[in-house]
Amino acid sequence: MQQFEEIKALLGDSATYYLIAVDMNSNYSYLNRHYADVFEPIHGDLVGKFYAVTMHPEDQQTCKIVSQMAFNYPESIFPATLRKHDGKGGFIITRWEYKAMFDHAGAPAGIFCIGHDITEWMQTIGELDEVKHNHSHLIRRHVANLIGLGKLIQDTADIGDVQSAAKMILQSASDLDDVVREIYKA
Structure with missing residues (x-):
């Protein structure tokens, strides 16, 4: 999890990239400022909430598959494109990279993801x-x-x-x- 701490130090205040962590119960355990600024006005405080509250229901399966791949191949990073509720009846299209987190004993600890808004590009x-x-x-x-x-x-x-x-x-x-x-x- 040292790797995640270094990334948090780098991207915690990013105005471009989202950085989140999800624990083994599928709840948000960390949000950087940018993610919180965009999605908490829509959904309220997200830390401790189920990760899928922010996304299009059809994209939940993508998250599950990509997360499983991240745990199966812990040295790799896996991409996913997900739609997030924009609070106006539409969606923000986001692109993410998933990485599995493990504790000091090597047990799975969660997933961290780096993402950004690709709506305008799409x-x-x-x-x-x-x-x-x-x-x-x-x-x-x-x-x-x-x-x-x-x-x-x-x-x-x-x-x-x-x-x-x-x-x-x-x-x-x-x-x-x-x-x-x-x-x-x-």
């Missing part, structure tokens, strides 16, 4: 994925039109069909240009 990734998806479909539609019209011209001998296809190619190219300009304007 929202940004989601927004970027949506933009990428939308832009690829907007562009792909016009490219598909151009390819189809090119094949039509390739397979036709009628000059009237070629002229109609040429008009449609110009329109599709113009529409594609508008999409590209709109993308880069935003």
Whole structure:
């Protein structure tokens, strides 16, 4: 547990990272200032309370699995992404690293976890994925039109069909240009 004491000295007053410890009864035994500042206004004093009071019910199983892995492989650190109640009906998405704690006799003493808020990062990734998806479909539609019209011209001998296809190619190219300009304007 000396290792945990050193980490508490380093991160006890962190404004970025959460540091918590959970005892063998699954109750909070330590919270750093940042964790307390964020979650105690929502849940009250957490020391001594069951760890799951702060989280989405579906994430409890993740905690159990990761904690068990930490005890099975005490030299390793195990990650977990968990949702914590934000007090407004939503969730703060957090990323954690779990490490098992043992007492001086080598008996399991609990888990300590270092975590941080990744909500904004996850929202940004989601927004970027949506933009990428939308832009690829907007562009792909016009490219598909151009390819189809090119094949039509390739397979036709009628000059009237070629002229109609040429008009449609110009329109599709113009529409594609508008999409590209709109993308880069935003």
